[in-house]
Amino acid sequence: MRPPARRARGRPVPFRAVPPRRVPAMLLRCVRRVPVRRLRRALPLACSCSAQGPSPRGYSRGAGGKGLVLGIYSSEKDEGAAQFTSAGDAFDRLVSGKLRELLSLCGPPLKKGKTRIFHGLHQDFPSVVVVGLGKKNPGVNDQENWNEGRENIRAAVAVGCRQIQDLEIPCVEVDPCGDAHAAAEGAVLGLHEYNELKQKKKPVVTPQLHGSAESEAWQRGVTYAEGQNLARYLMEAPANYITPIKFAEHIEQKLRSFSNVKVHISGGISLKPSSGMDAMRADMGGAATVCSAIVTAAALNLPLNIIGLAPLCENMPSGKANKPGDVVRAKNGKTIQVDNTDAEGRLLLADALCYAHNFKPRAIVNAATLTGAMDVALGSAATGVFTNSSWLWTHLYEASILTGDRVWRMPLFEHYTKQVTDCPLADLSNIGKYSRAGGACTAAAFLKEFVTASHWAHLDIAGVMSNKDEVPYLRKGMAGRPTRTLVEFAARLSQDSHNTK
Numbered sequence: 001m002r003p004p005a006r007r008a009r010g011r012p013v014p015f016r017a018v019p020p021r022r023v024p025a026m027l028l029r030c031v032r033r034v035p036v037r038r039l040r041r042a043l044p045l046a047c048s049c050s051a052q053g054p055s056p057r058g059y060s061r062g063a064g065g066k067g068l069v070l071g072i073y074s075s076e077k078d079e080g081a082a083q084f085t086s087a088g089d090a091f092d093r094l095v096s097g098k099l100r101e102l103l104s105l106c107g108p109p110l111k112k113g114k115t116r117i118f119h120g121l122h123q124d125f126p127s128v129v130v131v132g133l134g135k136k137n138p139g140v141n142d143q144e145n146w147n148e149g150r151e152n153i154r155a156a157v158a159v160g161c162r163q164i165q166d167l168e169i170p171c172v173e174v175d176p177c178g179d180a181h182a183a184a185e186g187a188v189l190g191l192h193e194y195n196e197l198k199q200k201k202k203p204v205v206t207p208q209l210h211g212s213a214e215s216e217a218w219q220r221g222v223t224y225a226e227g228q229n230l231a232r233y234l235m236e237a238p239a240n241y242i243t244p245i246k247f248a249e250h251i252e253q254k255l256r257s258f259s260n261v262k263v264h265i266s267g268g269i270s271l272k273p274s275s276g277m278d279a280m281r282a283d284m285g286g287a288a289t290v291c292s293a294i295v296t297a298a299a300l301n302l303p304l305n306i307i308g309l310a311p312l313c314e315n316m317p318s319g320k321a322n323k324p325g326d327v328v329r330a331k332n333g334k335t336i337q338v339d340n341t342d343a344e345g346r347l348l349l350a351d352a353l354c355y356a357h358n359f360k361p362r363a364i365v366n367a368a369t370l371t372g373a374m375d376v377a378l379g380s381a382a383t384g385v386f387t388n389s390s391w392l393w394t395h396l397y398e399a400s401i402l403t404g405d406r407v408w409r410m411p412l413f414e415h416y417t418k419q420v421t422d423c424p425l426a427d428l429s430n431i432g433k434y435s436r437a438g439g440a441c442t443a444a445a446f447l448k449e450f451v452t453a454s455h456w457a458h459l460d461i462a463g464v465m466s467n468k469d470e471v472p473y474l475r476k477g478m479a480g481r482p483t484r485t486l487v488e489f490a491a492r493l494s495q496d497s498h499n500t501k
Contacts, residue, residue, distance in 0.1 A: 067164030067172035068125040073136040082109040087175040131156035150182040151404045158190025158473035173210035180214030184221025194236040227296030231480030234288040244312035258298040286368035293486035304494040311348040335426035353450040363455035373439030375463040382406040386444035387457035399488035416445035
């Protein structure tokens, strides 16, 4: 068929094609420095720098084989060559150096958290994602209070696994990247999404360790991440799907397969502003993280006797709801004036803390999405910790450095205690004397009035309840934090010779 004619000054003018000799000239200007043999090997392979890039011609989504995520370190020098991990080097040798050649053709060295996808390199792995890990072995960042290398691995692996998920490949092998535990956490946490109630779901992708050298550490990381995902599931589910009874039944079912575990079920009312009310489905986040941590500790078979208490109830208005100014009596006999019915969580915790002393524990740790003031103070960067024990604080802090789910110590000054004990009708008020001033601190001071144990820590997790985009290896939604820190904390206690205190 003849090309369409173009009109110029009312007369048809034939379409003029570019002379053939000009095309090769243009191509050679782009690739004149690339050896012909090297170009022949590289051109059939598709490369993409975007998670949403199109699949190469002839590639079928969901085709046989597995995806592969490999890590690469940044050079210590700005213009130096990047360094593969051990697994990356081994794969590059397997494909006769093609991976390294393609990386050099696809642009500048990969930065931390960035990726490139290659297709058709190996028949067992139709798609290979190379992820930037940043500098090798950066260690603990004292300014950020976390192990930077482990955080880099988690974030990079999560991005790589999600790109494999976008290609609808059902299985992905993951480079341990020098820390199989962190790599497993990044993969399992990064792929999780609550879509129980949606008809259209993302394809399920199963992450596996690439190689077998660090299988034990990988499995431990999977267990930690699955524990946090359990908390995310419980917090994300609508309140009419996870009622107090169903919550207890779900945890009981999870613990049923473990020996030496017993479950007892036993069973607040306040009106809240309508804005953000839907997020209150996760207001049982303290129970979710504590119970999920116990399930994980049982799966790890930690040599530690742990007792978990979850005071569960519905929070609905009725004719029996508390009214401002009402006075109630706690389990330890202290009377409480309810000056704010929206500060109901601490009333539940008060009796739970009293009851915990019946077991004569060596330490008591409670977690709760207790105050909006904690979100104001720390945002989503860290869990606020109020404790009367430097021993407990040290273990929690060191555990959080390893997990990357940070904690920050907050004050338990007598200054705040006076604000809740100066009450006209009762022993205590459930809010501080100066209302909004230091709200997280006065809430902790209130709880302290129900604790006699010498090792106690209160974790206010309101600020870390949800994730928007702050933690790169968690999708948007309820975060399940700080479950992994609680698990690591328990693991450290089980190994600590001082746990006989």
